[in-house]
Amino acid sequence: MEWLTLGVALLAAVGVFFTFVAVVGVIRLPDLYTRTHAVSKSDTLGAGFSLAAAAVAAGTGVTAAKLVFLLVFLLITNPTAAHALARSGRKTGVRAEIQTTESNNENQGDER
Numbered sequence: 001m002e003w004l005t006l007g008v009a010l011l012a013a014v015g016v017f018f019t020f021v022a023v024v025g026v027i028r029l030p031d032l033y034t035r036t037h038a039v040s041k042s043d044t045l046g047a048g049f050s051l052a053a054a055a056v057a058a059g060t061g062v063t064a065a066k067l068v069f070l071l072v073f074l075l076i077t078n079p080t081a082a083h084a085l086a087r088s089g090r091k092t093g094v095r096a097e098i099q100t101t102e103s104n105n106e107n108q109g110d111e112r
Helices: 003-028 031-056 062-091 102-110
Strands: none
Touching: 003 031, 031 062
16 A cells, blocks of 8 residues: 555545534534534534545646645634524523533532
8 A cells, every 4th residue: 555545535534523523522522512512613624634545546636736725714603603502592592501510519518
């Protein structure tokens, strides 16, 4: 296997991993704010690594340049969109789900 092919496979595998982490975050996390945090970080990295793999596989030329521009656009718009979602949720009154455990409630009285 060539080094270039190995690098593309590694970048693509890292991209798939971060995208999987984003999906798990959306399914497992309790509220809008934690879900948007998981998606904005992990999905941006997952798509970024996947686009980087495609750009390396494309080599030099117009296709690679377009993929790099797409990567820059993605790095700007994904966090901005997540911020807009969280801000609109806050303005419309969506509350964060606060979970406490029984052990946390017991230990709070001991701290002075």
